[in-house]
Amino acid sequence: MLNLKNELSLLLRQNLHQRIQQINAALGDLHESMTNETKSSVGDKHETARAKMQFEQQKLQEQLHQVQQQLAQFNRLANEPSANQVAAGSLVQTSQGYFYLTISFGNILVVNTNVMVVSLQSPIGQQLRGKQVNQHITFNNITYQILNIV
Numbered sequence: 001m002l003n004l005k006n007e008l009s010l011l012l013r014q015n016l017h018q019r020i021q022q023i024n025a026a027l028g029d030l031h032e033s034m035t036n037e038t039k040s041s042v043g044d045k046h047e048t049a050r051a052k053m054q055f056e057q058q059k060l061q062e063q064l065h066q067v068q069q070q071l072a073q074f075n076r077l078a079n080e081p082s083a084n085q086v087a088a089g090s091l092v093q094t095s096q097g098y099f100y101l102t103i104s105f106g107n108i109l110v111v112n113t114n115v116m117v118v119s120l121q122s123p124i125g126q127q128l129r130g131k132q133v134n135q136h137i138t139f140n141n142i143t144y145q146i147l148n149i150v
Helices: 002-040 044-078 123-128
Strands: 091-094 097-101 106-110 113-118 136-139 142-149
Touching (some): 002 091, 002 106, 113 123, 123 136
Parallel strands (some): 097 113
Antiparallel strands (some): 091 142, 106 113, 136 142
């Protein structure tokens, strides 16, 4: 299970870095479009187009900031030492599947295993927090037995 956690951490980092690169590329394209728009347009149409581009640029910068924060948070939590109870950074194997308690990311397939990547603040993360192997939780009318924690 430790190998699964290492593979999962690597895949999540790669995914977050890829998102950062995609947003930076979109920002670069937008900047180039804004520069070209400035050279070729005059009047109200130009102002409207430029305002739309500035709005899009602001949205992309906010997305970039959010992904950078996610990456920083993930890097802090992924390196947390294993414990005998569920805590931030834990990979939890349950009778219903795997949960990785780091950042809110969603479902990810790694080493032919589906893992739900959730934050400790999520509803299921709060239920799992502090639990130990062989303990149970009930979430959305489904009972989960904790089988292993890494």
